[in-house]
Amino acid sequence: MKHLNACLLLLVIVMASSFNNISSDVTRSKNGYNANTVFAGFDFFRTHRQGKDGITATWGYSGGTITGYIVERTYEDATDPYASWETVAIVAHTGARSYKVTNTNVTPGFISYRVRVMNGNTEIAVSPVSTEHIVAH
Numbered sequence: 247m248k249h250l251n252a253c254l255l256l257l258v259i260v261m262a263s264s265f266n267n268i269s270s271d272v273t274r275s276k277n278g279y280n281a282n283t284v285f286a287g288f289d290f291f292r293t294h295r296q297g298k299d300g301i302t303a304t305w306g307y308s309g310g311t312i313t314g315y316i317v318e319r320t321y322e323d324a325t326d327p328y329a330s331w332e333t334v335a336i337v338a339h340t341g342a343r344s345y346k347v348t349n350t351n352v353t354p355g356f357i358s359y360r361v362r363v364m365n366g367n368t369e370i371a372v373s374p375v376s377t378e379h380i381v382a383h
Contacts, residue, residue, distance in 0.1 A: 290344075291373040293359050300350040301378050303334075303359050306343055309371055314338045316362040317347045324358035324375045331360070354380045 287309015296302045303317055315337045322329040335347040349359075357380065361373040 286371045288373050293376040293378050296348050302348045304346045305361050312339050312363050312365045314364050319359050321355050354382050
């Protein structure tokens with residue numbers, strides 16, 4: 247009986263440690279990005295309501311040589327790797343400490359934003375996702 251309990255305990259420990267490894271792998275590859283590139287170089291990224299029907303995204307990036315930024319939004323689940331992201335703005339890198347884009351005429355709901363950092367045609371980093379809730383106009 248003691249042997250059976252010990253085997254059962256060992257099986258539970260092995261299964262639990264395997265589950266933790268799988269969970270961390272899923273988190274690292276969320277939205278299809280490698281953990282080494284996501285958030286790298288971002289000093290900050292935040293969004294806030296702007297009037298009744300607008301949202302402003304503000305960010306700072308000091309991660310290296312880049313050409314610009316692509317600001318994107320989705321009304322879908324931002325953690326879903328198959329979520330459809332639409333481009334809100336393309337901003338050229340000017341060397342400024344921070345950048346700002348205001349997205350007006352948004353429809354009610356949960357709206358998630360992110361910023362993709364580009365060097366030419368190559369994506370080198372992605373900001374954290376920030377979600378705002380527009381109740382009604």
